[in-house]
Amino acid sequence: MSDPDPDQSIAPPEVRPGRKYPAGAIILLAVAATAMWGASRLTWVTVSSTDGLTEPRTDELNGGVWFGALTPLALVLLAAIAAVLATRGWLRRMVGVLIGLVAAVTAVPAFALLTGSGATDTRAATLAELPGRATVTEVVTAPFPAWLTLAAAVAAFIAAVLLARMPADTARLSGKYDNPVFRRAAATEQVTKQRADTADAPANKLSERVLWDALDAGTDPTEDIAEPGAAAGDAGADERGRNAR
Template identity: 80%
Template sequence: MTEPVPAKGRYPVGAIALLAIAAALMWGASRMTWVTVSSSDGLAEPRTDALNGGVWFGALTPLALVLLASIAAVLATRGWPRRVIGVLIALVAAVTAVPGFALLIGKGATPERAGALAELPGRATVTEVVTAPFPAALTLIAALAAFAAGVLLARMPEQTARLSGKYDNPVFRKAAATEQVTKQRAGTGQEPVSGKLSERVLWDAIDAGTDPTEDGGSAEQSETQPRR
C-alpha cells in the first residue's frame, strides 16, 4: 500500500521561499531611485527630479503584491490548479523583467518619458537623464527568482499533490489505516501489530473502529462469536 506523503512534502517550500524573496526584492526596488531627471525652463532655477521604481515602473508594487498573494494560493491548492498558478507566476516574472532589462541596456530611459513621469511643465527642457543600474538589477533578480518558482510549481508531480490531498481527508486516512492494520495483522499471525505501525496510523485505525492492539485470533473470535 502507498504510504502517506509526509507533511513537510505537501508544500513546495523551495518555490514559496523564492516567491517571498522575489516579492521582497521587487518591493525594495520600487522604493529606490531608478532615474534622475535634470531640467530647466529658462525662468526658474534648474530642477532635479528623482523617479523611484514605483513611478518609473508603475506595476512593480502591484506585481510584488501579486507574488505575495500567490503564496497563499499555492498553499491552498493541489494538483493541476497549483501547476496553473506556476505558469501564471512565470508570466508575471517575464513582465517584471522587461523594464529593468530595458533600463540596463540603455533603451528605457528616454528624455521624453522621463519628463512626462516627472510632470515637467511644457516649457521645460530635459537637460540630463541619469539611470541607476542597481534597482533595475534587483528587479531582474526578482524576476529570475519568481520564474524559477513558477517552473518548480508547474513541474510539480501531480501524483504527489494528489496523494497529499487524499491523506489530508480524515475519511481516507481512517480507511487507509484500517487496511494497513489488517494487512500487517495477516502478516504477523497472532501477534498484535501496535508496535509495527506509526502512531498516526494506530490512532486513525482506532478512530475507524479497528483495535490494533488485538491479535488476529482474538479479533476473529470476536467476529465469529454469536451475539446475545
C-alpha cells in the same frame, strides 16, 4: 475493544506520507516579492531640467513611478504563495504558469533600462510631470534597482518552473476535512455507517466532534442507533415470553 483515537476519527493528517510542500518555490516567491517591493522604493532615474525662468530642477523617480506595476506585481507574487499552498496538481501548475508570466513582465522594463532603451527624455519629463516649457538637460539611470528587479524576475521564473514540474501528489496547506462543509458531510457518513454496522457488529463510538458536526449537518446521531447489549436483551425477553406462552 479499545476505542479509536478521536483525533484519527475526525480527519487524516494534513500531510500524507511521502508528500512535501514546495518549500523551494515558496522561498523563491517570497524573495522575489521582497526584492520587487524594495526596488519599487529605490530611485531608478534622476531627471535634471530647466525652464529658463526658475532655478534648475532635479526629480528622482523611484521604481513605483518609473515602473508603476512593480508594487502590484510584488503583491501578486505574495498572493501566489497562498495559492500554491492551497492547490496541487494541475491547478498548482497553472499557478506556476501565471507566475512565469509575471516574471516576464517584470523583467522587461528593467532590461530596457539597463540597455539604455527605456530611459528617454520624453518619458522622464512625462513621469516627472515637468511643465511644457521645461527642457530636460540630463537623465541619469541607477543600475542597481534594475538589476535587483531582474534578480527578482529570475527568482520568480525559477519558482514558476519548479511549480510547473511539481508532481501531482505534493501536499497542500489544508485538506478538505478542514472545510466545515466537508467535515459535516464526513460526520454524516460516519453516523450512517454506524447505523448500518450496529445490526451485525458492535458499533464504534463516535467522537464528540463528529457528533456535533453531524448535528450541524441536520443528522441526529442517536436516531435508530441501539446499543448491542440492549438489542440482545430485548431479543432474549421476547424469546422468554414466547416460551412462557
